[in-house]
Amino acid sequence: MNFWEWYDRQLLATKQHDVPKYELEWLVLRLTCLDKLDLRLRSPSVSEKITPELLTKLDQLWQQRLSDRLPVQYLAGSLMWRDLDLQVTPAVLIPRPETELIIDIIAEHCQDAIYQNGIWVDLGTGSGAIAIALAQHFLKAEIHAIDYSKDALEIATLNANNNNQKIQFHHGSWFEPLAKLNLQNKLAGIVSNPPYIPSDEVLNLQPEVTNHEPHSALDGGRDGLDDIRELVNTAPIYLISGGFWIIEMMKGQAEIVRSLLIKNGSYTNIQIHQDYAGINRFISAQIA
Ligand SMILES: C[S@@+](CC[C@H](N)C(=O)[O-])C[C@H]1O[C@@H](n2cnc3c(N)ncnc32)[C@H](O)[C@@H]1O
Known part of the structure; x- marks a missing residue:
């Protein structure tokens, strides 16, 4: 499966699991070198930037979001708050x-x-x-x-x-x-x-x-x-x-x-x- 096939499938899954769509975009942007424009323009070169290993990792994390309701910030392990890049774990x-x-x-x-x-x-x-x-x-x-x-x-x-x-x-x-x-x-x-x-x-x-x-x-x-x-x-x-x-x-x-x-x-x-x-x-x- 290439990146776009996976992404489209997961967009559908957000509806079934009642998870906001933007969280999928957020996780992808946080864990890959893609930018918003890549996602908006559905840039064909994206598939080359996402290795099969990275796609497998993204999928494993995202499935935890859907099934275990784990917040995406804990899955990514970090977030931006103001202009600060902060690590987060379930301890905080x-x-x-x-x-x-x-x-x-x-x-x-x-x-x-x-x-x-x-x-x-x-x-x-x-x-x-x-x-x-x-x-x-x-x-x-x-x-x-x-x-x-x-x-x-x-x-x-x-x-x-x-x-x-x-x-x-x-x-x-x-x-x-x-x-x-x-x-x-x-x-x-x-x-x-x-x-x-x-x-x-x-x-x-x-x-x-x-x-x-x-x-x-x-x-x-x-x-x-x-x-x-x-x-x-x-x-x-x-x-x-x-x-x-x-x-x-x-x-x-x-x-x-x-x-x-x-x-x-x-x-x-x-x-x-x-x-x-x-x-x-x-x-x-x-x-x-
Ligand atoms: C709502 S969180 C705020 C965390 C952070 N300041 C923020 O705004 O994201 C409250 C924090 O207070 C800490 N806390 C709870 N009871 C405390 C206590 N008795 N003394 C000191 N810190 C405490 C918790 O461990 C937690 O980190």
Whole structure:
């Protein structure tokens, strides 16, 4: 079978298996030297660029996508997030496109020297995506990243090295490593995309997520807010006056998190930010 015969057959299979067509294109582009134009123009030379061995490998991976519902990013082992080439394994959450915006919000709100030259922490770094993008943006800042998963920290370290960014990684639960480093009242910014899905919803997400992504990256406790409460209540001990705090959250959580921030009493300038789909996805605040 040549490449095009295989490709057309798999396009049909996407319908039968209810998998988006673009995922087939994505996997092919990620694992071969083909470009979008080759696929769009159905370039006849394509068959020469895809060796039988490569076609067999593509097919084996793609069949796992169809039958096991494995996300294509885990099958390829990497993805682009912003302009970063990141490795991913099932030990880390696949960084989502909407999370990219958290960096743009920080860039817009944190232009003063206290932020540019300050100490930043990414709590729950996973693949390291946010920390690495922060390091790329704040050239003079000191960037720390924390995760409770040692396997995730291994991937994050690899990603930081591959993207030539210097980040200090620490293992531990939320602020624990910061206490050991005596970073109380020293941080210019805290950023986090914490687990925020209510426990009983984690089991009812798409099978790609429920069956393959780490539940420790998703499960935010009974109401989804366990980790967010910790981030709201403990961050003021570590942030300097004017320090910036921002997290990602789930659709429907914005007003509750706003009230948690107000109730805490340490925050000012609380702002809710939307993602590309118009969902209230991020909330930021500053220490009064
Ligand atoms: C939603 S994922 C975010 C990953 C990454 N920052 C991103 O945006 O793609 C949440 C991360 O928090 C980590 N995590 C969960 N509980 C934690 C805890 N108690 N302390 C530190 N990290 C934790 C998980 O291991 C996971 O990597």
